[in-house]
Amino acid sequence: MEQKNVFSEPVKYDLTFAREIFRLENGSYIKQCMNCGMCAISCATRDVMDYSPRQLFNLIKLGKKEEVLTSNTFWSCTSCCTCKARCPRGIPIIDVMHDLKKYAIDHGYTNYPQAAFYKAFWNEMSVRGRMFEGGMTARYFLIRGLDEILKAMDMKDVGIDMLKHGRMPLLPPKKIRGLGGLKKIISKAQELDRKEAR
């Protein structure tokens, strides 16, 4: 496969950034990578990725913070689980990708539409405890800016089909029972996460 984003300048090894990533929930698994390339050949979206998972891991070890966080690799991950199932070193690659997504959002690297999507999805879910497609779409465009709506008109056929089949109700669904309990669980989990990350 053709290699993308090859550096013209020599790269220099620096472990400061890597140590920060290794502290993420699944970050320390990255150390275990032995560069076999199984993830790269297994990945369904490798073609659109800037770097294959193993290259991304290597970039982390190289200390290339900007390249890592502005790359589309982890945003293109569809969590299909093939790489995780095949990794001979047992690295839970999709979980590492989730950690990286969160890390990128927390550090303001949100240029990719996927970042907006994740945010919109999360916010929508935390209001009702279940999904309302209309609400999520609205939130997404609010984050991405209204210019995006024009682009979204290209997808109106999909939207109409979804409406017809009842996959996109016009009215929001009811909140789940015990929403307060769910919120407590979530905030407890977030608190734990912060503690572990120190």
Add this chain to the structure above:
Amino acid sequence: MEKKIAVYICTGCGIGDALDIDALSKVAKSEFKVPICKTDGQLCGPEGVALIKQDIESEGVNTVVIAGCSARVNFDVFKFGPDNIVERINLREQVIWCHTADDEDTQMLAEDYMRMGLVKQKNMYVPEPYQVESFSRNILVVGGGLTGLTAAVESAKAGYSTILVEKDAELGGYVGKMYKQVPMKPPYTDLEENCIPNLVKAAEDAGVKIYKSATVENTAGAPGMFDVTIKQGDSTVQERVGAIVLATGAKPYEADKLGHLGFGKFPNVITQSMFEEMATAGKLEASKVAFIQCAGSRDQEHLPYCSAACCIESIKQALYVKEKNAEANVYVYYKDIRSNGQYEHFYMKAQQEGVVFVKGDVTEITEEDGKLTIEADDKTMGTTSLADEFDYVVLANGMVPTAALGDLVEEEPAADEAAAASDEPKASTPPVIKANLLNLAYRQGPELPALKYGFPDSHYICFPYETRRTGIYAAGVVRAPMDMLSAVEDGAGAAMKAVQCVEATEMGQAVHPRSGDMSFPEFNMNRCTQCKRCTEECPFGAINEDEKGNPLPNPSRCRRCGTCMGACPERIISFKNYSVPMVGNMVKTIEMPEEDEEKPRILIFACENDAIPALDMAGINRLQYNAWVRIIPLRCLGSLNLVWINDAMGGGFDGVLLMGCKHGDDYQCHFMKGSELAEIRLSKISETLDRLGLESERVRATTVNIMDYDKIPAMLDEFAADLEELGPNPMKDFA
């Protein structure tokens, strides 16, 4: 001893249904006048065996001919003591299982095998085991490193008095100087304390006789009677031993040749052993260290092979740095990390400790203010990578076996007549390197033959410790590059082989692969022409020679392959139960149909080690093949004497096929070069055949692997078709 022969035909396993047993018994009774010929429905059952035993006891039978299954099965059932000859005729695997039942050709085949078996036993005698004079059961271990100490402890524990010779003042070798060692037990993740002090103590406790600062000056003799001169300081000691374990280890590759990696140019570019010294001395102060793998190894200009141990040694040393300073940055530049087997866990442990592994080739190392910078082609990123501020760069400089250090033994300048014969094709003989390890008093050179890259290895698949000198077993890194875990296993394995050798030699038996064989070559010296073929061709250096060129056999060095017997142009070498006339008579006894009967005959000489099992496998799988073939098993194709081909072609055989093992670098021959020698001998005969008006294509050699059994029918059919095209052997009518 007069022979009293009895023939037993087994009718079980379908033999009775497929063949005319009465006609078969008639061959034995009428043609060969065998006094006792019996049939039984299941000869290998208790009644069948009792029948034979009873005849041995009451009738005085001492030669038992059993026609039934292959000699490769039921050999323990048909065992009637050392005084009785047992000959097996294979009617099952090689007749009824691979040929049509109730068929004229199949019946002819079975009858011919009966004739061959009966003729064969006529030329067989009970071997008298060779007894070594003033036999020694002691075992000598040369080299007191990890492997040598392990071998010494193991053989001493097994109850054999063991002598250990170490050239240095202290035992331990390379491993002995290590700060810590790689893990040797589960979970294979933690550094371990050096095991050498415990091993040395174990060796002392087990009563191993240790010579330090000593070398082996001379080794003469043969298994069971090696006379070893050990030089210690100015004095020499004589020891008689039964078997020898060579565990002299390896030396690190000369780092001076690694100038391209900055060695010798920058003081902080060091080797693994220098780093080890630093760690042992407690002088390890570093916050950034790089390890460069394959410094010399896997490099055509230096060591073309993988040294096998350096990856895990570097991982270990990387962990030294981390142990001292957890915040230290450690980089390992590698081609491939080869942490075999359980050491994968150790590799992972180093990764978890934060050692960074960079897949790439180092292109340049530079220095500024005592700090080193490494530039490399980063294979994962497809770019050049740079890392700087290294305190040390450690080169994993690989290993060279001690057997490869020394000058080549020069071949003697060819004498006139030899020079004239030098155009003749000759079997390749591996060089001998004067490495000053054993200093053998052998005609074939002072050390073990150096095979690929100078390692004195032997058959790598079937018997790894056996060298080409019987009774001498190489173990550890002198045999092949390996890690510590394998070296320990090797030491123990070689010690057990040495024990086997001592035991077998005491009983006058051969060692592997013909273990248990008590026959050995006997020379009729009256007719010897001092041609030296036997001394030169013996793959194990078993035959020395005197100044006149007379062969001086050493029966306990012999592996009984018969290569000397095949080589001898005067045919004066024979075994009690295997000889040139024996096979020759077998060839001659085969009935040759007249030309107009249109029943061609193909003679197959098949190697007992691979080709015969393959032929048996073809039978077991009920693969049908040509019924014109007559198969004669040979101990090794190396024992093929050309007179047999003359006999066969003169006797009217339409073709002769040799089935042997693969030769060349990845040879499969159990006796090193038997099949190669057979082919070379064959090339010499083709001219003669052509002169006689016989097409040389009638005699062919082929290689058969034990797993090639499925290809055998096609192989034989193709040969038969070619012979049909050539027409019948013109000598047929003269036969």
